[in-house]
Amino acid sequence: xxxxxxxxxxxxxxxxxxxxxxxxxxxxxxxxxxxxxxxxxxxxxxxxxxxxxxxxxxxxxxxxxxxxxxxxxxxxxxxxxxxxxxxxxxxxxxxxxxxxxxxxxxxxxxxxxxxxxxxxxxxxxxxxxxxxxxxxxxxxxxxxxxxxxxxxxxxxxxxxxxxxxxxxxxxxxxxxxxxxxxxxxxxxxxxxxxxxxxxxxxxxxxxxxxxxxxxxxxxxxxxxxxxxxxxxxxxxxxxxxxxxxxxxxxxxxxxxxxxxxxxxxxxxxxxxxxxxxxxxxxxxxxxxxxxxxxxxxxxxxxxxxxxxxxxxxxxxxxxxxxxxxxxxxxxxxxxxxxxxxxxxxxxxxxxxxxxxxxxxxxxxxxxxxxxxxxxxxxxxxxxxxxxxxxxxxxxxxxxxxxxxxxxxxxxxxxxxxxxxxxxxxxxxxxxxxxxxxxxxxxxxxxxxxxxxxx
Numbered sequence: 001x002x003x004x005x006x007x008x009x010x011x012x013x014x015x016x017x018x019x020x021x022x023x024x025x026x027x028x029x030x031x032x033x034x035x036x037x038x039x040x041x042x043x044x045x046x047x048x049x050x051x052x053x054x055x056x057x058x059x060x061x062x063x064x065x066x067x068x069x070x071x072x073x074x075x076x077x078x079x080x081x082x083x084x085x086x087x088x089x090x091x092x093x094x095x096x097x098x099x100x101x102x103x104x105x106x107x108x109x110x111x112x113x114x115x116x117x118x119x120x121x122x123x124x125x126x127x128x129x130x131x132x133x134x135x136x137x138x139x140x141x142x143x144x145x146x147x148x149x150x151x152x153x154x155x156x157x158x159x160x161x162x163x164x165x166x167x168x169x170x171x172x173x174x175x176x177x178x179x180x181x182x183x184x185x186x187x188x189x190x191x192x193x194x195x196x197x198x199x200x201x202x203x204x205x206x207x208x209x210x211x212x213x214x215x216x217x218x219x220x221x222x223x224x225x226x227x228x229x230x231x232x233x234x235x236x237x238x239x240x241x242x243x244x245x246x247x248x249x250x251x252x253x254x255x256x257x258x259x260x261x262x263x264x265x266x267x268x269x270x271x272x273x274x275x276x277x278x279x280x281x282x283x284x285x286x287x288x289x290x291x292x293x294x295x296x297x298x299x300x301x302x303x304x305x306x307x308x309x310x311x312x313x314x315x316x317x318x319x320x321x322x323x324x325x326x327x328x329x330x331x332x333x334x335x336x337x338x339x340x341x342x343x344x345x346x347x348x349x350x351x352x353x354x355x356x357x358x359x360x361x362x363x364x365x366x367x368x369x370x371x372x373x374x375x376x377x378x379x380x381x382x383x384x385x386x387x388x389x390x391x392x393x394x395x396x397x398x399x400x401x402x403x404x405x406x407x408x409x410x411x412x413x414x415x416x417x418x419x420x421x422x423x424x425x426x427x428x429x430x431x432x433x434x435x436x437x438x439x440x441x442x443x444x445x446x447x448x449x450x451x452x453x454x
Contacts, residue, residue, distance in 0.1 A: 023113070333351045
């Protein structure tokens with residue numbers, strides 16, 4: 001397809017963002033370019049030099065945004081309201097249509113300081129960029145609605161961080177995302193008592209991100225969509241075994257697309273207490289509490305929208321969240337197993353026996369779904385003979401495969417996974433001798449798994 005530049009966000013006006021300039025980096029070394037994603041927006045033909053010009057020097061695309069925009073928002077961070085945030089080390093660089101006609105953004109991370117940087121340097125460590133590429137590639141392969149890591153360029157600066165060996169290398173990341181409008185974007189407007197702004201942002205989100213004509217009650221119309229999408233997102237995290245780590249309301253996109261990865265982890269086992277962030281000492285965003293956390297964030301959106309919509313109508317939509325989540329969780333578990341649904345009661349019972357068995361933490365999540373793909377046991381792992389697995393073994397016997405296991409991936413000795421020790425093993429040769437082979441091989445392995453799952 002041809003590149004289709006857009007600038008729809010400018011219709012919101014200057015009160016929604018600040019016009020900013022990108023940092024002037026001393027170097028620009030291309031480390032990752034997502035040609036698969038580039039093909040979906042008509043940019044796969046860029047040379048490496050042209051790629052660097054766009055995604056390290058940020059030369060504007062004609063017909064899109066003439067200058068980068070740092071978006072303004074507020075948000076609850078670990079349940080504490082913070083009005084002093086916004087895009088502090090990133091900006092929206094361009095908008096375009098993808099092959100499906102959706103309005104997409106190029107958003108950055110590590111592109112320099114903005115009015116919202118506070119005391120930060122506006123930069124991103126190279127390790128942080130590598131981690132985000134790995135996270136988004138793995139999530140995409142596992143069927144999670146996620147932003148895509150589009151570009152990673154090393155920028156030649158030395159950074160000092162408290163959570164990494166310092167000085168460390170720097171980078172700038174570009175993500176391809178279906179919008180960057182957050183729950184916190186609406187919270188800011190409500191706090192400022194800007195009802196006209198709330199109306200405008202609601203209509204923008206409906207028309208530009210959901211492709212819907214605003215109806216008689218746009219706020220309820222939008223809220224219903226957000227409840228549905230975010231409940232499904234929460235379920236998909238569980239099916240993938242993923243822990244986002246920082247599910248603050250400014251990190252929840254109203255399109256239900258997962259984005260902005262910091263201290264993420266994949267939990268090896270179905271352990272509800274597993275946390276991703278070392279600073280989440282109370283386990284607020286632990287693996288088993290992610291649905292609750294997102295539900296709480298979505299409730300904050302209802303509070304913001306209550307300035308322009310009836311509270312009872314918002315509450316009725318919010319009440320739908322648990323049922324949507326549970327149904328999506330069951331469907332997602334069956335889909336990852338690769339079996340045909342049988343009926344609501346049977347499927348719920350199968351999912352229940354599956355989760356109960358996995359909660360014993362005798363088999364990793366990746367290993368389990370790898371071994372039982374298509375509903376047939378393909379590994380003689382002794383753990384499956386334990387009595388705790390017997391209800392699952394009996395329940396799965398009546399299910400038919402929905403997917404084949406013909407792909408060579410299913411004959412591998414081990415499943416593809418993304419646990420923290422693997423991430424560190426990928427980073428070590430980059431840090432020690434600038435060896436990117438493990439990173440390149442892992443991206444290829446993840447995409448191979450994604451093809452097998454598809």
